[in-house]
Amino acid sequence: MNYFATLLSSAAHSLCLPGESAGEIERYVRQHQGGSVTPERAPFRRKLDFWAFAIVTATAKGLPPLDGPPSKWGGRKFVDTREVQMPNDLCEMLAVVAFATLGVDHEGIDDPKRIVELANGLAGAGTPDVLKRLNDPDLRITALAKTLEFAAEMRKALGSK
Amino acid sequence: MLRLRRIEIENFASFDEIVIEPSTDPELPLTVLRAENGSGKTTFLRALRWGMYGEQGLPGEQSRFSLHPAHWQPDDSGIRTQVRIEFETDGSTRHETQGTDDTTAYQLMRSVTTIGKPAARSDEPDFRRINEQTRLMVRVGDGAWEPHDANVDAVVEELLPWGLRDFFVMDADEAADFVGGSENKAMSRKEVVDKTTAAVHNLLGIDVFMEAYKRVEKLAREFEKQATRAIGDSDLNAVQAELDQLREEQAELAEKISGQQEQKNDLDDRLRKRKDDLETELKSVGAAEELRTRLRDNRRRTERALNQRKNALAVLAGEIESIDLMAALARDEITSAFAVLKPLYERGHIPLKHLNYVRDLLESGTCVCGQILSGEGSHRARVEALLKESTEQEKRADYLGNLHDAAKSLAAHAEATSWDDRCAQHAGDFADVEKELSDLKLEKRGIDLKLESLDEEKIQVIRDEIGALEEQILNLDRNLVTHQATLEPLPGKIDSLQKQIHSRQRNERAAADKRAAETMAELVFKVLKNAYATIRDEQVLELSQRMNRLFSQMAANVSDDDFEEFQRNKATLKMIAEVGLRHTGQDKEKYEIYAFNRRGRTMPPTEINGASRRVLALSFVLALCIESRTQAPLIADSLLNFMSGAVRRNTLKATAQNSSQPILLLTGADLEARSEVETVAQYAGATYTLTGQWDAIDAGHGGDVVHWTEQRPVSLVCGCGPRQYCKVCERVGQAGSPGWNKRG
Numbered sequence: 001m002n003y004f005a006t007l008l009s010s011a012a013h014s015l016c017l018p019g020e021s022a023g024e025i026e027r028y029v030r031q032h033q034g035g036s037v038t039p040e041r042a043p044f045r046r047k048l049d050f051w052a053f054a055i056v057t058a059t060a061k062g063l064p065p066l067d068g069p070p071s072k073w074g075g076r077k078f079v080d081t082r083e084v085q086m087p088n089d090l091c092e093m094l095a096v097v098a099f100a101t102l103g104v105d106h107e108g109i110d111d112p113k114r115i116v117e118l119a120n121g122l123a124g125a126g127t128p129d130v131l132k133r134l135n136d137p138d139l140r141i142t143a144l145a146k147t148l149e150f151a152a153e154m155r156k157a158l159g160s161k
Numbered sequence: 162m163l164r165l166r167r168i169e170i171e172n173f174a175s176f177d178e179i180v181i182e183p184s185t186d187p188e189l190p191l192t193v194l195r196a197e198n199g200s201g202k203t204t205f206l207r208a209l210r211w212g213m214y215g216e217q218g219l220p221g222e223q224s225r226f227s228l229h230p231a232h233w234q235p236d237d238s239g240i241r242t243q244v245r246i247e248f249e250t251d252g253s254t255r256h257e258t259q260g261t262d263d264t265t266a267y268q269l270m271r272s273v274t275t276i277g278k279p280a281a282r283s284d285e286p287d288f289r290r291i292n293e294q295t296r297l298m299v300r301v302g303d304g305a306w307e308p309h310d311a312n313v314d315a316v317v318e319e320l321l322p323w324g325l326r327d328f329f330v331m332d333a334d335e336a337a338d339f340v341g342g343s344e345n346k347a348m349s350r351k352e353v354v355d356k357t358t359a360a361v362h363n364l365l366g367i368d369v370f371m372e373a374y375k376r377v378e379k380l381a382r383e384f385e386k387q388a389t390r391a392i393g394d395s396d397l398n399a400v401q402a403e404l405d406q407l408r409e410e411q412a413e414l415a416e417k418i419s420g421q422q423e424q425k426n427d428l429d430d431r432l433r434k435r436k437d438d439l440e441t442e443l444k445s446v447g448a449a450e451e452l453r454t455r456l457r458d459n460r461r462r463t464e465r466a467l468n469q470r471k472n473a474l475a476v477l478a479g480e481i482e483s484i485d486l487m488a489a490l491a492r493d494e495i496t497s498a499f500a501v502l503k504p505l506y507e508r509g510h511i512p513l514k515h516l517n518y519v520r521d522l523l524e525s526g527t528c529v530c531g532q533i534l535s536g537e538g539s540h541r542a543r544v545e546a547l548l549k550e551s552t553e554q555e556k557r558a559d560y561l562g563n564l565h566d567a568a569k570s571l572a573a574h575a576e577a578t579s580w581d582d583r584c585a586q587h588a589g590d591f592a593d594v595e596k597e598l599s600d601l602k603l604e605k606r607g608i609d610l611k612l613e614s615l616d617e618e619k620i621q622v623i624r625d626e627i628g629a630l631e632e633q634i635l636n637l638d639r640n641l642v643t644h645q646a647t648l649e650p651l652p653g654k655i656d657s658l659q660k661q662i663h664s665r666q667r668n669e670r671a672a673a674d675k676r677a678a679e680t681m682a683e684l685v686f687k688v689l690k691n692a693y694a695t696i697r698d699e700q701v702l703e704l705s706q707r708m709n710r711l712f713s714q715m716a717a718n719v720s721d722d723d724f725e726e727f728q729r730n731k732a733t734l735k736m737i738a739e740v741g742l743r744h745t746g747q748d749k750e751k752y753e754i755y756a757f758n759r760r761g762r763t764m765p766p767t768e769i770n771g772a773s774r775r776v777l778a779l780s781f782v783l784a785l786c787i788e789s790r791t792q793a794p795l796i797a798d799s800l801l802n803f804m805s806g807a808v809r810r811n812t813l814k815a816t817a818q819n820s821s822q823p824i825l826l827l828t829g830a831d832l833e834a835r836s837e838v839e840t841v842a843q844y845a846g847a848t849y850t851l852t853g854q855w856d857a858i859d860a861g862h863g864g865d866v867v868h869w870t871e872q873r874p875v876s877l878v879c880g881c882g883p884r885q886y887c888k889v890c891e892r893v894g895q896a897g898s899p900g901w902n903k904r905g
Contacts, residue, residue, distance in 0.1 A: 148584055
């Protein structure tokens, strides 16, 4: 674990996603679909991966994080930072995003609770866009292809800015 | 001699009312009815057969055959169908040529009324036919028609017997059967032989000889009996009775043996066929093993490909978790963070690495400026205060230092372009595996289908059938041996008894007259029998040779002048080298058509192609007509099907040249080549075109007839010949095409 992973795992911070979309999200997460479902139908390995993708979707689209603690916007914990192995790169990115969002003078930029709260807010903001794309009724392509297409489009849009 | 003059058809299937007047010009004997598929050629042939032979002339289960018009409904009132055939004959029978120019015209009229009938099931006919009437009229001196008192069916039977219908009113598809049966075994070998034999006997007239010698033989036996009775000796009467009994027994046994021999031939045929089937099936079992090996290989490759697919998918899906993607999507935040942190880092504000150095110096009593710090000095106090203040900032500066490193590393990921390339590469790998799987699936389906079509149970069924057939043949053989053993001594016994009787008869005056008559009858019988055998063999040989010449002319483009040369070089032919007519095995009274390959081996009918079978059938009919001097119409449907090039050209020409009244039902495609058009122009005295009006474009059924002149499902006739069209028969593309003319 690197510095930021250790920091975020030093206490149990709840990772949250919109509670009202929990069922829909689980459809696209293999961990919740049993062994027979392939990545084509459930592109995300764990909810954590969906959560991370929702965060970067929000940043890529410039969506403001949902304000306040998850309870305020209907967020529901799916895991906490002690129960799951947080990838080093992801933890670094969450800290950097929090720094960029809160500003250098903000008191809470090195507060893991604040960083996770902000990440939850971004995940909550990005989730509807991700689900909208995944629920696209075009049956000719798989959910995995939709996700990758969506990611590639966002990358391209950012590159052309 | 029989010649058709006029055929009128009313309300028969697709015909409302059509009239065809075949050519009666000996110089231009050919009549052509051109029609595209489904325009009424076969219907015309059926109408003609029905007109001549009634219900038995209809195909299949006659009562189900709809000869009423297609537009008629069972709720409508009854509809009358009528066929009127006008013909002329010079009075010749098949065995006796009249040799006169005087002909008499007759009119054969057959009509029937179709009415609706309730049908409980959809596969039952909802109609029935009533009031069938036939009438024969004869033209009298003033040209008027008068009823003729002859029996209609007997007249038709005499002029064109039912047994010869396939030869003279010929659906070439069916006719091809009698050259040896078709692949689908529509006719058994016995049927084929019987039909061929009947045609030969009938047309060559050799049955007359046979009947004559049999009659004389019977007469001789009668005289013999009368001579014995005249003597009045009871012992001799007993010997005569024994002789009669033996003769009866001999005839019965000979008939039985002949029947059993025929039955055995048929069984042998079936056995041969089933053995061929078994061989084919056994080959397929070998193929099955190979297929199963391929299936196992397919399964193994499929499993491997499925694993590859799973891995490829996992790799592709893993790209969603890639930091390259995450960093790129959060690039704005990373860039702005790095922009703030970089100058702080560069200025040394983050992390505060110098604090430990200051602390070490302070402990050794030195300031970073080099001044010695006393234990209680104000400078030292100030340095300590500054150090304390900085220590409070150290944790945050360390954090920002780590953040700087992280932002720097993430910025590099954010700018990396390899994610798209990697995704494309993984997607390509995945697509390759998908393609491989799809190919494997197709391959499997193909193998499964082939395996399904193999039926190992069938092999057992065939083996059982072969066993049963072999047993039947064995039983028949036993019976034949028994019957032949019983028959063998009979001629000797008969001869001995006959001699005994004749010896007594010679010595008795009372029997002299009858004995003399018997001797004379015996003599005539022997002469007739020998004559019959000679005529039969010679005529059959001539017929066979004629067939071979005609076949060569039609199938191999050999003219009469080239025939001898062709015979010498026939080994160069790829397929049929010789055709003809021969006796079937031991029975000299039965005939079959044969075809030899260039090694002089009999070719099974299934090896002869469709065109050759038609040509073979036609050469038999034409040769029979020529050898028997039969002058009768030859009406043939689909004769040129399967033929092309020289074979088609020669067949058309040979038919026109060798039949006294050929009436050919042809498609447009049969008359596409210039040579066929020229043959028609050279030999045709009448040409007609039949057009199915439902095939019109403006009828909305997608056909290619240009004008929809009759808004009902009827077939119309016009007088257009090859390369001609009119308002009735014009099809798309004819107007303006080179060589096509509009008929006025």
